[in-house]
Amino acid sequence: MVERIKLLENKNKxxxxxxxxxxxxxxFVNATYGRPLRKHRVATIKSKWDTDKIGSIIxxxxxxxxxxxxxxxxxIQAMIELFGNGAKVLATVFDNNMSIQERADFYESYxxxxxxxxxxxxxxxxxxAEDEDATNILKISRENNVKIVGIDVxxxxxxxxxxxxxxxxxxxxxxxxxxxxxxxLYNAYKNTDEIFSKESHGYYILQxxxxxxxxxxxxxDLKRLEKVLGKASSSxxxxxxxxxxxxxxxxxxxxIVEAYNKKLKNNRLDESKLFKTYSGRFxxxxxx
Numbered sequence: 001m002v003e004r005i006k007l008l009e010n011k012n013k014x015x016x017x018x019x020x021x022x023x024x025x026x027x028f029v030n031a032t033y034g035r036p037l038r039k040h041r042v043a044t045i046k047s048k049w050d051t052d053k054i055g056s057i058i059x060x061x062x063x064x065x066x067x068x069x070x071x072x073x074x075x076i077q078a079m080i081e082l083f084g085n086g087a088k089v090l091a092t093v094f095d096n097n098m099s100i101q102e103r104a105d106f107y108e109s110y111x112x113x114x115x116x117x118x119x120x121x122x123x124x125x126x127x128x129a130e131d132e133d134a135t136n137i138l139k140i141s142r143e144n145n146v147k148i149v150g151i152d153v154x155x156x157x158x159x160x161x162x163x164x165x166x167x168x169x170x171x172x173x174x175x176x177x178x179x180x181x182x183x184x185l186y187n188a189y190k191n192t193d194e195i196f197s198k199e200s201h202g203y204y205i206l207q208x209x210x211x212x213x214x215x216x217x218x219x220x221d222l223k224r225l226e227k228v229l230g231k232a233s234s235s236x237x238x239x240x241x242x243x244x245x246x247x248x249x250x251x252x253x254x255x256i257v258e259a260y261n262k263k264l265k266n267n268r269l270d271e272s273k274l275f276k277t278y279s280g281r282f283x284x285x286x287x288x
Contacts (some may be wrong), residue, residue, distance in 0.1 A: 009128050018026055019090050019093075022057075024079050024083075024085060024089055027059060027067045027068075028066065028067070028069065029068075029073050030069075032100060032104070033107055033129075035073070037073065037077060042074050042081065043073055043075045046081060046082055055072075058070040058072060058092050059072075059092070059096070060093070061093055062095065062097070068103065070103065070107050073139075074242065098141040098288060101128065101129045105125070105129035107125050119166040119167040120151065123148075123150075123151065124171075137169060137170060140178050141178075141184065143179075143187050144152070144161075146186065147163070148166060149163065150166065158199055159198055161186055161189075162201060163200055163201045165203050168206055175214055177210050177217065182201075182218075184213065184226055187226045188225075188226040188230040189202070191230075192230060207252070207255065211251045213252055216269050216273070219267070228256065228259045229256070230261050231259075232259070250274040250275065253274050254274055
């Protein structure tokens with residue numbers, strides 16, 4: 001545990017102080033980057049409580065009166081419920097004027113080292129730490145009127161221009177087509193009925209449309225693609241096509257390309273490009 005903290009100290013250019021006793025009622029979570037409290041996790045910790053196995057608690061302070069929790073939120077909450085606010089815990093404390101960006105960066109680094117944060121929790125921490133890629137992703141999404149669940153809205157209910165997968169939009173950003181993908185989908189469904197468009201930014205549609213744009217970016221007519229997408233219910237497009245396992249990755253993309261090429265005599269998209277990494281011949285079952 002100490003070795004891991006020291007590695008993160010070096011990465012973040014911060015210095016660990018000697019452990020000190022801290023009254024747990026004086027600790028708090030910085031909601032700007034800290035993860036929400038998970039009551040079931042607190043309950044599990046309480047039911048298996050062992051003081052000898054509490055582990056390392058990591059805090060930050062500027063005055064030694066109030067302590068911001070970097071790691072140990074659920075264990076501290078369990079202690080409060082078991083022993084009250086006056087109980088004390090031996091904690092590792094950082095006090096060297098870390099900015100909120102530095103604290104968020106350390107929080108993300110440390111928690112991903114010991115216990116994985118969710119994709120949204122990691123993304124929020126990166127935004128707070130002013131990570132360039134995360135900041136650009138959020139900017140692109142908002143410029144295209146797309147709300148990210150867990151960032152812009154809390155509800156996961158299906159609704160137009162609402163994206164449930166931070167990890168996917170990060171992948172799409174990394175291959176350079178996030179702006180084109182979000183813009184295309186928004187334009188395709190912005191004037192359609194909510195029932196028709198509610199899954200327009202669902203995981204599978206985002207994945208397949210981004211694949212089409214990535215593969216055919218130099219030749220595709222995005223206006224035509226918008227019209228093709230807008231003619232189909234987002235719910236039907238968001239259903240995985242029944243297909244052989246070898247074409248699983250791009251089955252939906254093939255359906256989109258087939259619709260794009262329909263009645264098109266010139267400048268048709270070459271469907272074989274979707275499967276250039278595969279060998280052999282594949283058939284698509286069009287029942288689904």
